[in-house]
Amino acid sequence: MTLRHALSLSLRSGLIILGANAANAANAANAANAANAANAANAANGAIADEVVKIGHVAPLTGGTAHLGKDSENGARLAIEEINQKGLTIGGQKITLELDAQDDAADPRQATEAAQKLVDGKDVAVVGHVNSGTSIPASKIYSDAGIVEISPAATNPTYTLQGFKTTYRVVGTDAQQGPALADYASRLLKAKSVAIVDDATSYGQGLADQFETKIKASGVTVLSHDEANDKAVDFRAILTKIKGEHPDVIMYGGEDATAGPFAKQAKQLAIAAKVLVGDGACTTKLSDLAGDATDNVICSIAGMPLEKMAGGADFQKRYEARFHQPIQVYAPFAYDAVYIIVDAMKRANSTDPAKLLAMMPSTDYHGVLGETQFDSKGDLKHGVISRYQYVGGKQKLLDIVKM
Numbered sequence: 001m002t003l004r005h006a007l008s009l010s011l012r013s014g015l016i017i018l019g020a021n022a023a024n025a026a027n028a029a030n031a032a033n034a035a036n037a038a039n040a041a042n043a044a045n046g047a048i049a050d051e052v053v054k055i056g057h058v059a060p061l062t063g064g065t066a067h068l069g070k071d072s073e074n075g076a077r078l079a080i081e082e083i084n085q086k087g088l089t090i091g092g093q094k095i096t097l098e099l100d101a102q103d104d105a106a107d108p109r110q111a112t113e114a115a116q117k118l119v120d121g122k123d124v125a126v127v128g129h130v131n132s133g134t135s136i137p138a139s140k141i142y143s144d145a146g147i148v149e150i151s152p153a154a155t156n157p158t159y160t161l162q163g164f165k166t167t168y169r170v171v172g173t174d175a176q177q178g179p180a181l182a183d184y185a186s187r188l189l190k191a192k193s194v195a196i197v198d199d200a201t202s203y204g205q206g207l208a209d210q211f212e213t214k215i216k217a218s219g220v221t222v223l224s225h226d227e228a229n230d231k232a233v234d235f236r237a238i239l240t241k242i243k244g245e246h247p248d249v250i251m252y253g254g255e256d257a258t259a260g261p262f263a264k265q266a267k268q269l270a271i272a273a274k275v276l277v278g279d280g281a282c283t284t285k286l287s288d289l290a291g292d293a294t295d296n297v298i299c300s301i302a303g304m305p306l307e308k309m310a311g312g313a314d315f316q317k318r319y320e321a322r323f324h325q326p327i328q329v330y331a332p333f334a335y336d337a338v339y340i341i342v343d344a345m346k347r348a349n350s351t352d353p354a355k356l357l358a359m360m361p362s363t364d365y366h367g368v369l370g371e372t373q374f375d376s377k378g379d380l381k382h383g384v385i386s387r388y389q390y391v392g393g394k395q396k397l398l399d400i401v402k403m
Helices: 003-044 066-086 108-120 132-145 174-188 202-217 236-245 256-268 286-296 312-323 331-348 353-362
Strands: 051-059 088-090 093-103 125-128 148-151 167-169 193-198 221-227 249-253 274-277 297-301 365-367 370-372 384-391 394-402
Touching: 051 066, 051 108, 051 331, 066 088, 066 093, 066 125, 066 312, 066 331, 088 331, 093 108, 108 132, 125 132, 125 331, 132 148, 132 167, 132 202, 148 331, 148 353, 174 202, 174 249, 174 274, 174 297, 174 384, 174 394, 193 202, 193 236, 202 221, 202 249, 221 236, 236 256, 249 256, 256 274, 256 286, 274 286, 286 297, 286 384, 312 331, 331 353, 331 365
Parallel strands: 051 093, 051 125, 125 148, 148 167, 193 221, 193 249, 249 274, 274 297
Antiparallel strands: 088 093, 297 384, 365 370, 384 394
16 A cells, blocks of 8 residues: 555545544434433423332231231321322422331341331331330331331330430320229229239230239239230130139230230130230230130220221221221321321421431321320320220220320
């Protein structure tokens, strides 16, 4: 190849490359302009994607108390769906809420794993846990992360006595519920002696201990205090011993999964004493588990009865229409907990967990439960305890105790 040919070829190649680069640049510019135009059109049409904000929910979805956990989750889910349907805008950004539901199987170890998963997943707040025995260990993880935790069900006083600024609940405590049951035993049942059994969990034992302290202060004799476990199904040995003690009243601290067999076996052994249980056993399922033995049961719920709640009747209709099943206990509490979190977002005008947390102490929310305000520990300022009996397997309200 001559020098002239080489120079000519080189020049032509350079022009080709320059032409290609120019074409690519033009194409890129056209693509960018098209994208910008599309974004502008989408913005004008409101088509910019909403920001997805996750709210966690943790409860037992497997095991003997799965029905209670699912009841709570359903309440939270109904709130999420309603809020999304109405539309939510925080800080000028359209928000879509997502319920990040986790199963802790009522197990403390699994509860802390679920809590860490929600923290790692950048959930802005958590509704849960249901059990005191899971809420208490999980609360440390949420506290360290600065994430609000609102329990719809945990009643052990320790839960809010740890000094965490992230820990709240929308139910009363066992320091209220235990004495309310003791008051019923001593003042209304005129009991002179009681026997106590608990399931050795933070909830069951905590409730039983609070009951025992109050009942002793009332001058009633505590004949025995036995411990079972939350997996027990056969209580005949304990009940046979108790039968020989002839108590006027038996108090059982535990969930309905064990309280049902306990009450049923007490009746089979012809024990006449009334059986007192707390909110974990004060469910619609108790009659399925205990049969007609529920007619000998007095129970309490650490909150207002559904039919007496400000928005209870309407909530019940919407819940049953959505899930095609009756409310157990905790659904309205979890429902309001979600709305309380969103109320804090609105007041903070932010979904930042730290800013949301800063708004929680000034909460004054009016929802299904009525008015919700918190004290300095995260407990309700105006808690109530509802006491029930069962008639023909159905709950019947006895009275409401303001605490």
